[in-house]
Amino acid sequence: SYVLTQPPSVSVAPGQTARITCEGNNIGSESVHWYQQKPGQAPVLVVSDDSDRPSGIPERFSGSNSGNTATLTISRVEAGDEADYYCQVWDPSSDHWVFGGGTKLTVL
């Protein structure tokens, strides 16, 4: 089955740029979605189809996808961005949705 690999944690100072990666075999040929989950809350979609931002999501959130790595980039990080972030793809070979293991973003 398809595997998505994320770093367990990423730390960044306020105002800096956070980059969270999601690695998968030829992931660049798939559409990647990203979710933010704050403690005690349901996940929220922050980037869809590699780089689209849903309504209400700040422009500071952006995404890219190429080769074997997809990346969620959060510019001008704020304390309120501290959360777990998950990448997701549809695996057509198994008809399964797959989530990455999640990355905990810590704002220093």
Place this chain on the structure above:
Amino acid sequence: QVQLVESGGGVVQPGRSLRLSCAASGFTFSSYAMHWVRQAPGKGLEWVALISYDGSKKYYADSVKGRFTISRDNSKNTLSLQMNSLRAEDTALYYCARAPPFGNAAFDIWGQGTMVTVSS
């Protein structure tokens, strides 16, 4: 407003059954695919099952295939998950989520979840 509300969670013994429900409101339920996603305590997200907008297609994670059944009633705007032969490893917070019915669309709305604990 657009809303998904899960119910039916609780404590159940291993081997027993439980039925979860998800009530949808604020949107045309019959136009969307629906999913169940679970999260074990302190762990990440795990996709469980998908049902197409009209109920004609259903897909399951390998970990639940043959034990869980997803269904929907578009006349009542309700999604269900029948869980049989429950195991300790099924203990999790279960979310329902919607997705537009095209391609591999993202899950754009999530409920707050209902907790299932499998324990003797």
